[in-house]
Amino acid sequence: MPKNSKGIEVAEILPDQCIGCQICVAECPVGAIELNEEGVAEIDPELCVGCGKCADVCPVGAVSFQKAKAKGKVGAKRKEKEKEKAEEAVSGYEGMAVFIELDGDKGGDVAWELVGKARELAEVRQTKVIGFLLGSDCREIAREAVAWGCDEVHLLEHPGLSQYFSASYGEALTQLVDRVRPEVLLMGATHQGRDLAGIVATRLNTGLTADCTELSIDEDSGLLLMTRPTFGGNIMATIYCENYRPQMSTVRPRVMQAGDRDPEREGAIREQEWEFTLQGLPRVVESVSEVSAEEVDISQYPVLVVAGKGACDEQSLPLLQELADLLGGAVACSRPVAESGILPYERQVGQTGKTVAPKLYIGVGVSGAIQHRVAIQGSEKIVAVNTDPEAAILQIADVGIIGDYARVIPEMIKQMRERMRS
Amino acid sequence: MHIVCLLKQVPDTAEVRIDPETNTLIRAGVESILNPYDMVAVEQAVRLREQHGGMVSAVTMGPPQAEAILRDALALGADQVYLLSDRAFAGADTLATSYTLFKAVQKLDGQQAVDLVLCGKQAIDGDTAQTGPGVATRMGCSQLTYCQEVDWVDPKARTIQIKRKLRDGFERLRAGLPALLTAELELATPRRCSLPSLIRSLQAEIPVWDADSMGADRELLGLKGSPTWVQAIFSPQPKEPGPQFQAGEDSSRAVSEALEALFRDEDFAEKLLKH
Ligand SMILES: Cc1cc2nc3c(=O)[nH]c(=O)nc-3n(C[C@H](O)[C@H](O)[C@H](O)COP(=O)(O)OP(=O)(O)OC[C@H]3O[C@@H](n4cnc5c(N)ncnc54)[C@H](O)[C@@H]3O)c2cc1C
Ligand SMILES: Cc1cc2nc3c(=O)[nH]c(=O)nc-3n(C[C@H](O)[C@H](O)[C@H](O)COP(=O)(O)OP(=O)(O)OC[C@H]3O[C@@H](n4cnc5c(N)ncnc54)[C@H](O)[C@@H]3O)c2cc1C
Ligand code: SF4
Numbered sequence: 001m002p003k004n005s006k007g008i009e010v011a012e013i014l015p016d017q018c019i020g021c022q023i024c025v026a027e028c029p030v031g032a033i034e035l036n037e038e039g040v041a042e043i044d045p046e047l048c049v050g051c052g053k054c055a056d057v058c059p060v061g062a063v064s065f066q067k068a069k070a071k072g073k074v075g076a077k078r079k080e081k082e083k084e085k086a087e088e089a090v091s092g093y094e095g096m097a098v099f100i101e102l103d104g105d106k107g108g109d110v111a112w113e114l115v116g117k118a119r120e121l122a123e124v125r126q127t128k129v130i131g132f133l134l135g136s137d138c139r140e141i142a143r144e145a146v147a148w149g150c151d152e153v154h155l156l157e158h159p160g161l162s163q164y165f166s167a168s169y170g171e172a173l174t175q176l177v178d179r180v181r182p183e184v185l186l187m188g189a190t191h192q193g194r195d196l197a198g199i200v201a202t203r204l205n206t207g208l209t210a211d212c213t214e215l216s217i218d219e220d221s222g223l224l225l226m227t228r229p230t231f232g233g234n235i236m237a238t239i240y241c242e243n244y245r246p247q248m249s250t251v252r253p254r255v256m257q258a259g260d261r262d263p264e265r266e267g268a269i270r271e272q273e274w275e276f277t278l279q280g281l282p283r284v285v286e287s288v289s290e291v292s293a294e295e296v297d298i299s300q301y302p303v304l305v306v307a308g309k310g311a312c313d314e315q316s317l318p319l320l321q322e323l324a325d326l327l328g329g330a331v332a333c334s335r336p337v338a339e340s341g342i343l344p345y346e347r348q349v350g351q352t353g354k355t356v357a358p359k360l361y362i363g364v365g366v367s368g369a370i371q372h373r374v375a376i377q378g379s380e381k382i383v384a385v386n387t388d389p390e391a392a393i394l395q396i397a398d399v400g401i402i403g404d405y406a407r408v409i410p411e412m413i414k415q416m417r418e419r420m421r422s
Numbered sequence: 423m424h425i426v427c428l429l430k431q432v433p434d435t436a437e438v439r440i441d442p443e444t445n446t447l448i449r450a451g452v453e454s455i456l457n458p459y460d461m462v463a464v465e466q467a468v469r470l471r472e473q474h475g476g477m478v479s480a481v482t483m484g485p486p487q488a489e490a491i492l493r494d495a496l497a498l499g500a501d502q503v504y505l506l507s508d509r510a511f512a513g514a515d516t517l518a519t520s521y522t523l524f525k526a527v528q529k530l531d532g533q534q535a536v537d538l539v540l541c542g543k544q545a546i547d548g549d550t551a552q553t554g555p556g557v558a559t560r561m562g563c564s565q566l567t568y569c570q571e572v573d574w575v576d577p578k579a580r581t582i583q584i585k586r587k588l589r590d591g592f593e594r595l596r597a598g599l600p601a602l603l604t605a606e607l608e609l610a611t612p613r614r615c616s617l618p619s620l621i622r623s624l625q626a627e628i629p630v631w632d633a634d635s636m637g638a639d640r641e642l643l644g645l646k647g648s649p650t651w652v653q654a655i656f657s658p659q660p661k662e663p664g665p666q667f668q669a670g671e672d673s674s675r676a677v678s679e680a681l682e683a684l685f686r687d688e689d690f691a692e693k694l695l696k697h
Contacts, residue, residue, distance in 0.1 A: 237655045399683050403669025
């Protein structure tokens with residue numbers, strides 16, 4: 001342990017582990033830590049009093065300090081005095097709530113996936129599952145929500161909610177949540193969910209974790225642990241919200257599993273009143289759905305044959321289509337293929353395209369860049385066909401075939417057909 | 423018109439790598455850049471000023487070296503920039519970040535009434551896309567996320583019309599000013615900086631605002647004002663790669679072995695092949 005000129009054992013930051021989150025900067029009681037030019041924290045040893053706080057709070061263990069203790073323990077970070085205040089703030093909140101996002105005139109798939117997850121969490125916490133449903137004519141969907149697993153659905157029907165606007169939905173959902181007071185509120189990390197969640201969290205003055213791929217309950221504290229990818233999918237962060245309620249999170253579509261739908265399930269549907277006082281909502285001048293009848297939603301298929309830059313010419317595409325048709329799947333693609341206009345943008349898989357979770361993903365001539373990989377990790381099985389044995393996609397493939405697609409794919413079609421016959 | 427751009431300095435995530443041995447993030451040597459979405463926002467702001475006159479202000483909340491991106495903003499055509507920097511801001515989540523940025527917008531509004539606030543759709547490091555809606559909510563203004571085009575702004579009638587992306591298409595919305603927009607990459611293509619603006623940007627003094635100069639409540643700032651806590655950060659579990667099969671001139675054997683491996687799990691074979 002290095003000592004400073006006063007003989008105090010000082011903390012040290014390991015620069016290649018620090019991610020520059022600045023948590024230690026904020027926690028250091030004497031202001032001895034700052035970010036340097038490289039965005040990495042640096043301790044001024046002469047200012048350091050050797051309290052070890054930075055080592056306690058660093059989420060990546062980038063601070064080396066001998067007396068380090070209690071690191072990373074959920075809920076260990078707050079002082080006693082603040083604890084009391086916090087306990088008051090979180091009492092009286094109960095139940096796992098889901099915002100039921102609509103998809104046209106039915107409930108969106110992501111809503112049922114979240115209800116499935118909320119059921120699991122509710123079992124652990126021994127509490128109920130609550131649905132929040134906003135719209136103009138959606139009684140049927142409220143019953144659906146019960147069938148998918150809600151114990152109670154709070155339904156707010158109003159002509160002013162027939163169409164989604166940030167302001168009206170933000171106001172309505174804030175009021176509902178404030179009345180019902182769930183301990184957790186989950187929303188889909190969709191266009192609408194992400195637009196809405198930020199409003200509600202700000203209005204309720206609570207924490208919101210974005211784009212989660214994993215949720216669980218911490219055994220000791222009963223808090224919701226929310227895990228999400230950051231830095232473009234390069235690292236995962238587990239986040240919790242101790243002293244504010246509800247604990248809010250948006251969750252990516254297709255990462256959670258819907259439960260079994262049971263039309264006989266019983267649950268309460270509670271109608272809620274709402275004074276619609278908002279003025280000056282935006283006016284929709286034009287609304288265009290670009291998904292025409294013949295376009296495919298790749299996230300809906302059990303099998304995806306994905307064309308990468310190494311397999312997107314006139315010769316390959318018919319082959320890939322044949323394989324997809326055979327397996328009841330669809331052809332999707334990587335970004336360069338969509339960018340060059342060979343396939344429409346709707347077919348793009350990836351960080352800037354769609355997240356998919358088919359039973360079988362077959363990547364043909366796809367190298368497997370990180371921005372592509374993050375969006376296929378929910379696939380049950382991944383097959384990669386590539387000429388390059390070093391291609392990154394092989395790192396996550398269940399089965400890799402090293403070879404030219406022009407030889408491999410026709411053979412695969414032939415053998416799949418034989419297997420299906422037998 | 424007074425247009426405010428909110429900018430964030432981010433590590434170039436395309437360059438962030440994981441050390442395969444220790445399974446940790448290698449940050450050292452990775453360049454810090456202006457968030458690409460925010461660069462687009464600055465370009466759009468400058469275009470609107472060119473059409474309607476007025477002023478483009480840009481602010482960022484960050485450590486002292488974040489002033490580099492404010493110089494970028496000046497080079498791209500912003501008129502004035504401010505660095506929001508204070509130890510009290512450190513460790514902010516999006517709730518505390520949006521509060522701090524809101525206080526800055528309020529202060530800028532005192533200089534000259536703010537008509538538009540432009541943000542990026544999301545920052546490429548934190549990736550939450552929550553800051554924009556947070557600021558808009560605090561301002562109580564129109565919130566227009568996922569903007570792909572600004573059709574027009576009418577400062578007299580106090581309205582704006584934009585095209586915004588939806589999950590499966592787009593919509594055109596007409597909304598009142600003030601408004602906050604978050605920019606998709608296709609909103610505008612940033613111009614190449616001219617030499618004079620580049621020189622001006624390098625020579626400019628960058629003024630700094632701290633918590634007190636914005637009249638901010640310290641309880642709501644930084645780590646203190648942040649409900650969310652990061653418990654742990656880790657690299658995604660690398661999956662054990664499955665078997666590989668070499669297909670040469672004759673690929674039938676490789677394919678046959680590969681399918682054998684794939685369908686070893688009978689449930690999976692059943693589900694997939696019988697439909
Ligand atoms: C901010 C950002 C967002 C991005 N978002 C996305 C996204 O959403 N989706 C996405 O896909 N990418 C995205 N990218 C791009 C990504 O980084 C990669 O550039 C891209 O995924 C590469 O596509 P590819 O694998 O098809 O092409 P390449 O990387 O060029 O790979 C082609 C592969 O084909 C193989 N090959 C060549 N010939 C044959 C043959 N005859 N038979 C079999 N194999 C062959 C090669 O060995 C190679 O592995 C993004 C990038 C950035 C910076
Ligand atoms: C690993 C990790 C995970 C995190 N996860 C969460 C989380 O789930 N929830 C949460 O609330 N916080 C989270 N944070 C904190 C969050 O990253 C910071 O609050 C950050 O300041 C803003 O969030 P963002 O980077 O996601 O920006 P976004 O909300 O994605 O940024 C959108 C736009 O807001 C503007 N903007 C954002 N930050 C600034 C700034 N500092 N100055 C000026 N303009 C800005 C820019 O225009 C930007 O394009 C996390 C931090 C880390 C290190
Ligand atoms: S808490 Fe850890 S990761 Fe965050 S800035 Fe400090 S040393 Fe770096």
